[in-house]
Amino acid sequence: MARFDGTVALISGGARGMGASHARGLVAEGAEVVVGDVLDDDGRAVAEQLGDAAHYVHLDVTSEADWQGAVKAAESQFGPVNLLVNNAGIVMYGPITDMDPDDFRRVIDINLTGTFLGMHYTVPSMRRAGGGVIINISSTAGIMGYATIGAYTASKWGVRGMTKTAAMELGRDGIRVMSIHPGPIRTPMTDDLGDAVAGGQPIPRMGEPEEVTKLLLFMAADATYSTGSEWVIDGGALLGPIIDLPTE
Numbered sequence: 001m002a003r004f005d006g007t008v009a010l011i012s013g014g015a016r017g018m019g020a021s022h023a024r025g026l027v028a029e030g031a032e033v034v035v036g037d038v039l040d041d042d043g044r045a046v047a048e049q050l051g052d053a054a055h056y057v058h059l060d061v062t063s064e065a066d067w068q069g070a071v072k073a074a075e076s077q078f079g080p081v082n083l084l085v086n087n088a089g090i091v092m093y094g095p096i097t098d099m100d101p102d103d104f105r106r107v108i109d110i111n112l113t114g115t116f117l118g119m120h121y122t123v124p125s126m127r128r129a130g131g132g133v134i135i136n137i138s139s140t141a142g143i144m145g146y147a148t149i150g151a152y153t154a155s156k157w158g159v160r161g162m163t164k165t166a167a168m169e170l171g172r173d174g175i176r177v178m179s180i181h182p183g184p185i186r187t188p189m190t191d192d193l194g195d196a197v198a199g200g201q202p203i204p205r206m207g208e209p210e211e212v213t214k215l216l217l218f219m220a221a222d223a224t225y226s227t228g229s230e231w232v233i234d235g236g237a238l239l240g241p242i243i244d245l246p247t248e
């Protein structure tokens with residue numbers, strides 16, 4: 001029996017990057033997966049590659065109707081959802097003094113409100129499933145500050161905090177809720193950053209989506225006594241800069 005036999009997963013932002021990697025990793029280990037995104041062509045292509053165990057739905061995470069539709073599609077295609085990955089996210093750059101307030105609201109709407117809506121509309125299905133796991137994708141920007149991405153940082157601190165509330169509210173329903181905090185990972189989101197962004201880390205390279213997927217699979221399947229917890233996967237970025245001190 002495969003590790004994820006009987007798992008029905010719903011992944012937001014699954015059309016590319018880390019979300020697509022999670023979909024591939026879960027299906028490879030026996031899960032049935034609904035991929036949701038606003039990039040319909042890319043999302044459909046991911047689902048088609050994965051065959052009968054995957055299904056694509058148009059899911060704008062800011063839309064309550066889309067979330068309701070995604071959960072309904074998952075239930076009719078595969079059954080109640082017992083794994084939710086709130087992965088959809090965007091980043092916008094600009095100092096607080098310069099950022100257009102509408103851009104700030106947009107980042108919060110997708111990254112934070114989208115995660116709230118995902119939990120809000122999926123938990124009833126998870127209760128029908130008899131329990132499950134929710135994994136919210138935060139960031140190292142949910143643990144430390146970064147200049148020029150104030151909206152993103154606010155949203156990811158929010159995701160980290162809300163994860164703890166959800167874990168407290170849902171533990172008695174057999175639902176574990178955790179956050180993942182990636183450092184720089186090589187995806188379309190980081191295309192224009194380049195490897196230099198990771199050069200000062202103890203592991204001086206960008207991470208690959210599949211490395212995050214391996215962690216996510218462990219959290220979902222094996223970390224059965226963990227909830228409300230923060231899982232950092234960042235090449236050591238959060239340790240801070242390496243300062244050259246005398247060696248003797």
Ligand SMILES: NC(=O)c1ccc[n+]([C@@H]2O[C@H](COP(=O)([O-])OP(=O)(O)OC[C@H]3O[C@@H](n4cnc5c(N)ncnc54)[C@H](O)[C@@H]3O)[C@@H](O)[C@H]2O)c1
Binds near residue numbers: 012013014018060183
């Ligand atoms: N790449 C990194 O270095 C990094 C680091 C830390 C955290 N993250 C987080 O990981 C998650 C995945 O990011 P990624 O690096 O794979 O980026 P990505 O841009 O490749 O993928 C993000 C996906 O989210 C989708 N999306 C955007 N807005 C949406 C909306 N309104 N509704 C539904 N889907 C929407 C995009 O279409 C895309 O498919 C994000 O939450 C991101 O903030 C990324």
